[in-house]
Structures are given as C-alpha cells and as structure tokens.
Amino acid sequence: MNMKEITCTECHNRCQLKVEQIGEEIVVTGNKCPRGLKSGREEFLGERKFVCGTVRSTVEGVQKVAVKTSIAVPKGMVYKVTLALKRISLDHPAATGDIVCQNICNTGADVIVCEEK
Numbered sequence: 001m002n003m004k005e006i007t008c009t010e011c012h013n014r015c016q017l018k019v020e021q022i023g024e025e026i027v028v029t030g031n032k033c034p035r036g037l038k039s040g041r042e043e044f045l046g047e048r049k050f051v052c053g054t055v056r057s058t059v060e061g062v063q064k065v066a067v068k069t070s071i072a073v074p075k076g077m078v079y080k081v082t083l084a085l086k087r088i089s090l091d092h093p094a095a096t097g098d099i100v101c102q103n104i105c106n107t108g109a110d111v112i113v114c115e116e117k
Helices: 034-045 075-086
Strands: 002-007 016-022 025-029 052-057 064-069 099-101 111-115
Touching: 002 034, 016 034, 025 034, 052 075
Parallel strands: none
Antiparallel strands: 002 016, 016 025, 052 064, 064 111, 099 111
C-alpha cells in the first residue's frame, strides 16, 4: 500500500488530503469538496500539477498578487509556467477569480487571481 499526504489547492479550503493506492484503486480522504478527489488523484499519480505563485503589480499599494492555474498542467510544463509568471505584471486592480493570462504556455490553463489584497 502506497500513501501520500497532499494539500489540495483547488479551493480556499486547503484540505489536507490522504491519498493511497489499494490494489488498483486510488482512495482520497480528507476532501471537503468533489474537486479534492480529482486533484488528489492527479497529484498522487504525478501526471499533472497546479501552479501557484505571484505576479508583479504596478497598482499603488499592491506589489504582488497571488495567482494559480485554473487547471492542473502537465508536470513537465511547471517550470516553464513558473518562468512565464515572472514576466507578467498587472497594471489594474484585480479581484479573486479574474483571469490574468489565458492559455499560459499553450497548456490550456488560464492564470487566475486567487487572493485579493
């Protein structure tokens, strides 16, 4: 039996997931919403990952804005997406859920604001 503890980043709950493989089945526990099931399985299998980070802001009083990808990206693209985030700068106020960048690095994932300041 293989077990892994993961912090889910799908929503604001930040659930502490326990994911284990029992035979052929992947069992996820600790999730408070259905998105945690999918996220836990993907993280456990190591196929895709969500990218969380910050982007610069030129809005007065706001230096950085917390962002994340709208969907998990292929693990091999995480580094490229992280580098691309460093090149993004917001010049207007942004609210939680606003799209900062569409289809980052051709992954199909949008970069969205996940925390207002």
